[in-house]
Amino acid sequence: MAEGESSGEDGKQGPMAPDELLAHLDACGIAYDLHRHPPLFTVEDSKALRGELPGGHCKNLFLRDRKGKMWLVVTLEDRPIDLKQLGAAFGGARLSFGSPDRLMQYLGIIPGAVSPFALINDTGRAVSVVLDKDMLAHDPLNYHPLSNEMTIAVSPAGLQAFLADLGYVPEILDFGSLG
Numbered sequence: 773m774a775e776g777e778s779s780g781e782d783g784k785q786g787p788m789a790p791d792e793l794l795a796h797l798d799a800c801g802i803a804y805d806l807h808r809h810p811p812l813f814t815v816e817d818s819k820a821l822r823g824e825l826p827g828g829h830c831k832n833l834f835l836r837d838r839k840g841k842m843w844l845v846v847t848l849e850d851r852p853i854d855l856k857q858l859g860a861a862f863g864g865a866r867l868s869f870g871s872p873d874r875l876m877q878y879l880g881i882i883p884g885a886v887s888p889f890a891l892i893n894d895t896g897r898a899v900s901v902v903l904d905k906d907m908l909a910h911d912p913l914n915y916h917p918l919s920n921e922m923t924i925a926v927s928p929a930g931l932q933a934f935l936a937d938l939g940y941v942p943e944i945l946d947f948g949s950l951g
């Protein structure tokens with residue numbers, strides 16, 4: 773068993789460790805630049821510590837509806853999000869934030885480390901992925917690789933290749949048209 777993994781009573785391995793994710797990206801030929809830093813828990817923390825890190829800076833919202841359906845919404849960090857409008861775009865879903873326990877159960881991460889790279893831990897493919905159309909115009913894009921003590925910069929094509937490798941077909945949403 774690799775460092776950072778655990779085996780539960782059902783024999784299922786625990787969440788992937790950041791170094792395992794980076795090895796997966798390497799194996800897939802997805803280029804990235806790695807930056808290590810103190811733990812960041814909020815967009816404000818990130819803005820204060822990132823310095824001159826180029827590219828699109830993103831926020832990631834782990835959401836659920838009352839029926840238990842889950843979404844990972846990935847947008848530019850300054851994008852205002854109205855959960856009622858977003859729910860309407862998702863067919864009338866009443867959205868709320870997923871709990872830390874649900875976040876760990878499905879994506880294997882703690883609050884503050886949410887990113888599309890956590891989808892590698894969603895082995896049941898229970899989480900739907902929504903990407904901000906405007907975000908994909910930035911190159912590179914910056915996300916945490918399963919730890920809020922690191923940031924990786926990856927191209928939009930690299931992000932989409934990663935998602936495709938996992939079997940995800942993300943919805944590309946024009947957040948500017950909501951409302």
